[in-house]
Amino acid sequence: MKTPLVELPISTNAGQFVARYSEKGLAELRFPSVGRASQRAVKPIGISAPIRRWHRATAAALKAVLAGRSPGKLPPLDLAGTEFQKSVWRALRKIRSGQTKSYGEIARAIGKPTAVRAVGGACGANPIPVLIPCHRVLAANRKIGGFSGGLNWKRTLLAREGAIFR
DNA sequence: AGGCTCATGACTC
DNA sequence: GAGTCATGAGCCT
Numbered sequence: 001m002k003t004p005l006v007e008l009p010i011s012t013n014a015g016q017f018v019a020r021y022s023e024k025g026l027a028e029l030r031f032p033s034v035g036r037a038s039q040r041a042v043k044p045i046g047i048s049a050p051i052r053r054w055h056r057a058t059a060a061a062l063k064a065v066l067a068g069r070s071p072g073k074l075p076p077l078d079l080a081g082t083e084f085q086k087s088v089w090r091a092l093r094k095i096r097s098g099q100t101k102s103y104g105e106i107a108r109a110i111g112k113p114t115a116v117r118a119v120g121g122a123c124g125a126n127p128i129p130v131l132i133p134c135h136r137v138l139a140a141n142r143k144i145g146g147f148s149g150g151l152n153w154k155r156t157l158l159a160r161e162g163a164i165f166r
Numbered sequence: 167a168g169g170c171t172c173a174t175g176a177c178t179c
Numbered sequence: 180g181a182g183t184c185a186t187g188a189g190c191c192t
Binding site: 082084085107112114115116117118119121122125 | 173174175176177
């Protein structure tokens, strides 16, 4: 049986993100929901010390990336996905700030050069956008490609990092 | 440049 | 199994 995730907000100059934690680490990060102005404050009571510590790291990392810098130290990640998806997410974490790769390059990097489309699928299934930088994956011609959180987010993040794209 | 078609792998129902 | 893609390459116009 699955224990529910602890949900904590992160206020940034780009809106309020929401982080979710399991007992093993950061499990999900969600973009600010549009149309929803604010959300109830979460009491620090009842939240374990490790989660509070992880949350500070998450918030700092998120703000760093939003400012176009490297995230620094991340909390432990508790990623739920297939082996294929996890291998894609591992490859994404190697893309440095300001750099980009194509879906095809990721496919080759994980040893499945023909699984290009599947790489796109795995990017879309990424539970921790921004910190696992799925926004740094472009189509082959440096065109923008897609983004599950909305293309504007992808453009914004890339622009803040100074990456080159169309 | 844009548009179409096809091969393709993982995932979902 | 069929249908769905955040692709990519090739071939048009």
